[in-house]
Amino acid sequence: MEQILPTSLIIFGLLLLSAFFSGSETALTATSRARMRSMEDQGSSAAGAVNKLISDRERLIGAILLGNNLVNILASALATSMFISLFPDGPGEVYATIVMTVLVLVFAEVTPKTAAIARPEAIAMLVARPMRIVVTLFAPVTAVVQWIVRSSLRTFGLDVSRQADVLSVSDEIKGALDLHHEEGQIDKEARDIIRGALELDDIRVEEIMLHRKQIEMLDISLPVDEIISAMMNSNHTRIPLWKDDSDNIVGVLHAKDLLRALWSAKMDTSRIDIASLAMEPYFVPETTTLQEQLDAFKLTQQHFALIVDEYGALMGLVTLEDILEEIVGEIEDEYDEPLQGVRPQSDGSINVDGSVTIRDLNRAMDWRLPDEEAVTIAGLVIHEGQCIPDVGQIFSFHGFRFEVLKRRRNQITALKVTPLEQ
Structure with missing residues (x-):
């Protein structure tokens, strides 16, 4: 009987340790890595400790589970021994099971995990330093456990050591954006801009191009006066020129170049050579991604590209503005019309x-x-x-x-x- 109080105190201490491990597990796995990185960059040593811990999640979780199981099993064993001594003629094991289940569930699992979910960053920084000591102490044991687990899974054809993240960083950000938008923390415009920037590598130019049926083109063999009149009446500053066949694009005429030539010729259209004014057409394959095309536009200082298929046939055109609109939405000038149709x-x-x-x-x-x-x-x-x-x-x-x-x-x-x- 005289051992009941010391045993109870030991069980109480073990339950506190169990709560510590449970809360630490939830806080360290739920904390935002991006926020921790930002806080570390701002000089927070506690955030730096968190980042070091979560950099090897497998070892961290292994140490936490090892510690949690040790204290829970030890607490249950001591409780069973204590209740058997209290009820030598009764079902002491049953009483111990009921009491320990309630204590572990309420005070060592649900309560600390609920608190950790509510404030994951704050609790993660609070437990980071003592948890680093635990991880270091348990490192040899967790290494053996990891080897056993990986070997066991490998027999079933699952090699976790080579397993890449199922969800890419880009997908994680998109999911977070959608979640925060649904919760009202990010408006639709901001979400669309960030998603648009992230999706440039996933979209091909053929998906946003202006189809060839809608392209305004001119026959270079037309009289100069007709070409000038068509350029002046167009809402576009650049118009492709074709020869003999509409698929045979021989140049791109820029309205500014035409105006310069007219000014130099003192408005005498007979002195204008359309072929010499036209820029060399810039062709890109239909499989080019928007990110690749944006980089190419910046490199070549072009704003206008003609899209061709694998046989070289004209499919459409894409402009720098089209790509930027995939990020920021429609950019309407005085000649543009809102989304039609x-x-x-x-x-x-x-x-x-x-x-x-x-x-x-x-x-x-x-x-x-x-x-x-x-x-x-x-x-x-x-x-x-x-x-x-x-x-x-x-x-x-x-x-x-x-x-x-x-x-x-x-x-x-x-x-x-x-x-x-x-």
């Missing part, structure tokens, strides 16, 4: 032209339609439907209902898109 209806649906790109529609409506297999909304319907649908046909996929409103030959020109949740 998207018409919200009173019933919550959207009437949309088939040529509208999925990315533009997602950005305008804050939707998440996939754009991996198709560029335009009409292309998405054709891909999912595995056919060229007739007017009036309705499809439902990706949480939306798509009704074909108009069709010209084999081209879907208008759709009605309705979110199914409405």
Whole structure:
């Protein structure tokens, strides 16, 4: 009986250690590495200690679990011994199990982990230094445990030593942005700008290019007066010039070069040589990513590129402004028009032209339609439907209902898109 008080105090101390290990595990795994790095750069030694600990998460978790299991098992063994001595004729083991389960669950698991989740950074910096001592002391044992675990998993074909992160840093940031946007901490514009910058490596120029059907081009063999008139009436400063065939682009005429030439010729159009004014066309393959093209624009000091496929056929064009708009949204000048072809209806649906790109529609409506297999909304319907649908046909996929409103030959020109949740 005289050993009950000392044993109780030892069990109480072991439960405190268990709470320390549980809270440390939650705080150190939930803390933001980016915030810790920022605080370390600002001179916080505690944040530096946290960063050193979480740099090897496997060893850290191994030491925490080892310590936690040691103190919990020891506390349970002492409690069982104490209750057996208190109830020699009764089920002391049962009493010990019930009491220790409640104590460990409430005070050594739920309470410290709840506190750690509420303030992960503060608690992580608080426990970092003592936890470094624990990790160092348990290092030999955890090394053996790691070897046993890896060897066991390897027999089942899982080599964790070679396993890369399933989620890239870019995906982690995107997920955090979406989460904070849903919680109201980041507005849509800021989220779209950051996501746009992160996605430049994932988007190819063919996904944002102006299709060749929409390109304003001029035949270089036209009379000079007609070319000048067309340039003056155009909303664009650069116009491709073709010869013999519209796929045969021989140059790009800049309005500023034309005006300089007219001024030098004292407005005498007969002295203007269009071919000598045209810049050499700049061609890029359709598989070029936006990040690659942005770097190329900066390197070559170009703002305008023509997109060709693997056979050299003209597909479209992309400008520096098009790439920047993928980051900051639409940049409208006095000649630009807002996004065309998207018409919200009173019933919550959207009437949309088939040529509208999925990315533009997602950005305008804050939707998440996939754009991996198709560029335009009409292309998405054709891909999912595995056919060229007739007017009036309705499809439902990706949480939306798509009704074909108009069709010209084999081209879907208008759709009605309705979110199914409405």
